[in-house]
Amino acid sequence: MESWIKASPAYGYHDPRDDSAARPSLALTQLRRSFFGPSGENDGCMAAADRALGSEKPPAKGIESARTIDVTSFKESQTSADVRKAFSEWSACMSSKGYKYTSPLESAGVKWFATASATASEKRVARADVSCKNQVDLVDRWYKAESSIQQPMIERHAEELKELMIFQDELVKRARHILEKP
Incomplete structure (x- = not known):
């Protein structure tokens, strides 16, 4: 699932690694x-x-395949019946806490990023978001839907993805070799 839709009670929707x-x-x-x-x-x-x-x-076809799988499965997963149901349950939970959002993507919208760090309001919404996601098991349900979409795509693009994996493995080996030099 896309990392930018995560919420944190301490950091709101801001990336805790880059608060500045x-x-x-x-x-x-x-x-x-x-x-x-x-x-x-x-x-x-x-x-x-x-x-x-x-x-x-890097192997361009492998990178493009991985990117396509990521983006396509993310978009398609949102049309899954279970994910739509989870969004509806999440939305009802958020409503019970005083917030009107139809999806977690909406609650994590760009308005929060106008400031350098999370505001008190953003943190309250993020706390409610996390609580509601846990209550309706949204993350696991979304993960399962997205994974089921990805599996056949991965199989169709196995050769390009294997090339990318080999490239990445070799890159790590070369990096380790360089780091081991005195």
């Missing part, structure tokens, strides 16, 4: 320059790492 993204510090700006290079066109240490690892040319 809306107001980058000087150190963060300098870090980005190091990472992407002075031009911002990926001529910094990230490009050097890609060259050292041989990761500049």
Whole structure:
């Protein structure tokens, strides 16, 4: 399931790893320059790492297959009868807590991201969201629906996905080898 629809009582819908993204510090700006290079066109240490690892040319078909499976199954899962029912149950639960949302995607909408960190209101909605998701077992039901859509897609694209897996495995081996050097 898409990671951006997660809610946290402590962070609302904001990513707890990046609470400062809306107001980058000087150190963060300098870090980005190091990472992407002075031009911002990926001529910094990230490009050097890609060259050292041989990761500049990943298997495009495998990446496209994985991306298609991810996006398609996410969209299609929302039309599943059980997911629609779970959304309806979740919506009723949210309504009982004073919030009018038809789906968790709506509650996690972009309005929360206008601020650098979670507001008190956002945290209240996120707490209700998490509580209602748990109450109706929404995450597990959605996962099962999405997985059942993904399985035949994975089988149809097995060859491209295998190439991607081999590429990723080799990338990890090369990274470990580089890190083990004195």
